[in-house]
Amino acid sequence: MKKAQNLPPLTSAEIANLWISYQNDTMAVCIYKYFLNHVEDRDVRSLIAYTLHIAEEHVADVTNIFKKENLPLPKGFDEKYDANVDASRLFSDTLYLIHITDISKFALSAYGYALAVVSREDIVAYYTKCLEETIKLHNDSIATEVKKGLYIAPPKIPKPEGIDFVKRTDFLAGWFDRRPLLAIEISNLVYNTKRNAVAQAFATGFSQVAQNPEVVKFFEQARELTGKQLENLNGLLNKDYLSATLSVTSEVTTSTVPPFSDKLMMYHATAFTSSGVAQYGVAMSQSPRRDIGVVYAKMVAEIALFAQKGANILIDNGWMEQPPGAADRKRLARE
Known part of the structure; x- marks a missing residue:
């Protein structure tokens, strides 16, 4: 170097x-x-x-x-x-x-x-x-x-029989006479169900070992929110008789001894949350069916609001380190 x-x-x-x-x-x-x-x-x-x-x-x-x-x-x-x-x-x-x-x-x-x-x-x-x-x-x-037999592969779909083009605008619709899911929509739904399953398991574990009552409540709410979103995503797949991942909260023990500080667990949660917002945005942009876009938009709003709660906890406890930023020209002009 x-x-x-x-x-x-x-x-x-x-x-x-x-x-x-x-x-x-x-x-x-x-x-x-x-x-x-x-x-x-x-x-x-x-x-x-x-x-x-x-x-x-x-x-x-x-x-x-x-x-x-x-x-x-x-x-x-x-x-x-x-x-x-x-x-x-x-x-x-x-x-x-x-x-x-x-x-x-x-x-x-x-x-x-x-x-x-x-x-x-x-x-x-x-x-x-x-x-x-x-x-x-x-x-x-x-x-x-x-x-180890733990990998859950995405659902299989029929092989395309040839090249085809969209002929009707109801291809974009999703509330009435919805078309079957596209391969890319299935892929994103499966990926996001797996991420929610992992997040739910870690929120469950962290809720058991967190020390600050406000942090405990945050992880209890995170467990419920990720479970709800996991159910919503699985529901979209189930309507086409497809399956994705299952809950893995059973892989959490009953320990209540904290292996990590509340600060670390909160940062872990915010990293998962920000990544989830980004992935939902990608999935939304790749899903032509309007009802799927609405589901993703609603979930983005839910976790963005929840992320604000997490940020407030980090700030109130002095755990949020300020990232480097631009010069404050207005403040400098007043000095």
Whole structure:
């Protein structure tokens, strides 16, 4: 890596993505050290160890970049304060594996976006490496799910018999005489049901171990909201006699000993929420049937409103670290 003085200053996009990466990877180190302390399955242990290794490596890389640029390092998360690896087991090995698969999908999107907006040679190289590592993690986690019979494949559809074109405007309708779901609509519905199932399980576990009563209530509400949205998405599939994922809350133990700080669990929830809004937006744009678009729009509104509750809790407790931003020109003009 070239020395920072021989490179142009970091752009806002580069600072923003590196800052977010540091937050996410310091959180991942805390989570996967705890997982590693309890996992029993050899294959899942290998995946957790690899996930932890790349998270620790990313933290070191970003730390090095910030130091060379003389930028203040974000606080992020510290295993001394935000994790208790010796806490009793809260999740099963199955949920560990499902979480890795889900988090790898989130990382693929995040690193792909970062790579698209950065330009400095060393930062491009960094996010290229991150993406390559995440591709391997994702492929290995899917292969492990298949091996263990845990992978739920999307529903099959008939093979197209030829090329066809839309002939009627009711192709876009959805309330009366609705057409069958398109393959892309099925794909998005299945993906989003799986994400809600994971989110519901983690909200269930976090509600049992959170210490702050307001945080407990937040996760109880998150459990109900994700369950409701899971039911809505499954309902759209069921109308075409298709099936998707099932609830995985049974993979949560009855432990009430907190493995993580309330701050970390709240940040984990906000990361899931922001990712969910983005994915719903993608699904909405790819669903021509109007009734499906309305369902997604309603769910985006629900989780956006819920995310505001989470942000208020983070702010009220002094847990929300302010990201880097533009200069406040109005304030500077008054000084």
